[in-house]
Ligand code: TRP
């Protein structure tokens with residue numbers, strides 16, 4: 001059975017916080033058990049907005065990788081690497097740029113949004129306009145099927161699908177495609193071949209989506225097929241030609257929005273974060289000094305948890321019993337705010353304990369992380385090189 005691949009990247013923005021943990025990393029840790037996963041540091045993407053202050057990219061990258069490992073991302077399960085150490089991404093970006101209409105890039109919503117948000121920077125650059133195309137190259141070069149991202153990144157995955165479709169349409173017509181496809185059908189074995197032909201006819205003549213789906217499932221299960229034949233048969237179903245690049249799906253991370261210390265979304269730019277590897281004393285202080293419902297001026301003033309950022313932490317960290325205790329105690333002034341915060345301090349410290357432990361191993365010996373990344377880059381590069389061979393050939397650049 002063909003295993004679906006997961007890929008995601010993160011820009012090296014500095015130390016990660018609990019928002020990253022609950023929003024992204026916990027999800028990566030689950031995915032790595034189910035799928036072959038590739039996770040990478042998008043250092044070139046960081047340069048698209050920080051080209052004028054590149055100084056901290058490398059250090060931020062290493063720190064971030066330690067945060068990933070601390071969170072439980074496991075290099076024996078997932079492949080971890082750095083974008084710029086796999087220069088094939090840049091080659092694919094360049095080749096794709098030849099066929100990418102400018103209008104498509106200008107219409108990606110993050111383009112105008114980010115320019116407005118970061119208006120103190122000059123982002124009318126070629127590199128910044130190409131941000132989504134570089135991301136498309138990151139994804140397509142591994143023929144990734146699933147891309148776990150937050151909501152803001154969904155348009156980029158959608159854009160990637162359009163690029164893949166356009167590419168396959170323009171370059172997927174290999175010489176002798178029909179004959180090769182018919183040969184590939186035979187590789188399925190008699191019974192499956194017959195079913196495949198039937199489903200193909202039903203889809204092509206009557207547009208039956210269910211037939212298309214069933215045919216996809218059939219191909220997924222066909223073990224005897226080479227990669228090329230599989231792709232041919234996928235393409236042949238829709239009559240379009242060989243599918244050289246794979247259209248990915250966004251895997252929307254259905255995460256509870258992690259509130260910050262002040263009740264707004266946790267974000268470095270709001271200064272309301274608890275870092276993933278924050279030391280216990282600071283965590284304790286940060287939670288102790290969190291704002292509470294302003295109605296609770298004195299100890300015996302009752303409050304309303306709905307108006308309190310501390311309550312939002314309880315929603316994420318506390319059991320039903322504790323939450324009932326908070327509700328009852330807050331509205332009746334039966335508990336004080338310091339008391340209310342105590343179970344949270346304990347819960348956050350408990351969550352962070354294994355993270356500190358895992359990180360310590362890597363902090364003690366920096367070779368470990370370097371080796372993990374060297375390994376990961378090598379693995380990623382092999383995959384990327386395979387795709388690039390097909391891409392070059394399809395675009396008429398095969399000099400072998
Ligand atoms: N643009 C993504 C972000 O800001 C990072 C990223 C770069 C990425 N390349 C990617 C995410 C490929 C997923 C897949 O979060």
Ligand code: SF4
Pocket residue numbers: 292293296303304305308309310311326329330331335336337338340341
């Ligand atoms: Fe907030 Fe808890 Fe104080 Fe109520 S008792 S105001 S929920 S910190």
